[in-house]
Amino acid sequence: MHIVAVLALDGVIAFDLSTPLEVFARTRLAGGAAAYEVRVCAVAPEVDAGAFVLRAPWGLEALDTADTIILPGLADPAAHVPEEVVARLRSAAGRGTRIASICVGAFVLAATGLLDGRRATTHWLAAARLAERFPAVDVDPDVLYVDNGQFLTSAGAAAGLDLCLHLIRRDHGSAVAADAARLSVMPLEREGGQAQFVVPEQPPAPLGSTMEPLLRWLGESAGRDLTMADIAAHAGMSTRTLNRRFREQTGTTPLRWLHRARVRQAQHLLESTAEGVDRIGERVGFGSPTAFRERFKQIVGTSPHAYRHAFRSTR
Known part of the structure; x- marks a missing residue:
């Protein structure tokens, strides 16, 4: 049986911890046999999980016999990773053990050096911090998860579920993974990446910037089909x-x-109205439906139709 060791460190996030426990423990093969044995392990018998104290049945020796190791997120991603944990993870990697992180658990994995020179992701709010702290890691803040073969990373807690289903499909095929997804009331694959969950903030102008009046005018005029020449003329400058x-x-x-x-305005309309997608593109100032769709997908990471399906309120 495939053994999954879930490493719980002090400050572990409960949802990140429960995701692999639920998904892997409930996965069944075609004949009904359990596909995985899940072992929760920790440095000490008791783990501070914030709202409660967790008793871990296994010590770090569970990492030595695991086929897959899962690293849940921590409330403080900057927390020190015990040297014993780093050494055990490196040793496991040397034996070919698969290691995956959920959310900011990527900071624990990055602390081992095993992500150096590799592409990785984490929650979009922590992506810049991960890249700054571990410059040898190629951080991609837009995707739901990254599969490097032996080392895998995922974005937020829900993306951890995407990653677990992906691992099940790798191990046992799409049919078993689809059953696991249905038990979790989750699609086997979600369209798009993290960008669709991030409100695209505008780069701020410095205090006292000469661009402030122009930025206000641009915001008020976003619904017009403006060209660079129009903007330059309003600013009284050459393009x-x-x-x-x-x-x-x-x-x-x-x-x-x-x-x-314009895309921010379109997101609001897609979420809050039943207006047609092409009409929304026209309202926010895009010259054609094609231009709207292309620009929206470039910025948000998914199509306007998929965004509406995921985020539109039913009220």
């Missing part, structure tokens, strides 16, 4: 000068800023 000054003060170009403002 070349405007592009240079705008980039210096905001880090982006006027048109990119405008596109993001």
Whole structure:
């Protein structure tokens, strides 16, 4: 039987811990036999999980015989990882053990050096911090999970469920994974990545920036079919000068800023109205349905139709 060891460190996030316990423990093969044996292990018998204290039946020796090790997220991703844990994880990796992290559990995995030179992800709120703390890791903040073969990382807690289902499909095929997904009331695959859950913030202009009046006008005029020439004329500059000054003060170009403002408006309309997708694209200022769909997917990571399906209120 495939043994999954779930490592619980002090400060473990309960949902991140319960996800692999629920998914793997309930997975059954075609004949009804359990597909996995799940073992919760820890440095000490008791683990502080914030709202409660967890008693772990297994010590770190469980990592030595596991086929897969799961690293749940921690309330404080900057918490020190015990040297004994780092050594055990490196030793397990040397034996070919598969190691996966959920949410900010990527910080624990990155602390071992096993992600150096590899692509990885974590919750979008922590992605920049992971990249700063571990510059040798290629952090991708847009995807739900990353599969490097032996080492896997996932985004937020729900993406941890995506990752667990992916592992089941790798181990036992789509039929077994589909059954596990149904038990979790979850699609086997979700469309899009993390970008669809992130409200695209505009780059702020520095206090006292000469671009502030223009930014206000752009926000108010986002629904118009503006060209770069229109924006430059309003600013009283040449397009070349405007592009240079705008980039210096905001880090982006006027048109990119405008596109993001339009997409934010479109997201709100997709969530809160039943208006047609093409009509929404027209309302927020895109010249054609094709341009709207392409720009929306570029910024949000999924199509307007898929975004509406995932986020529209039923009220």
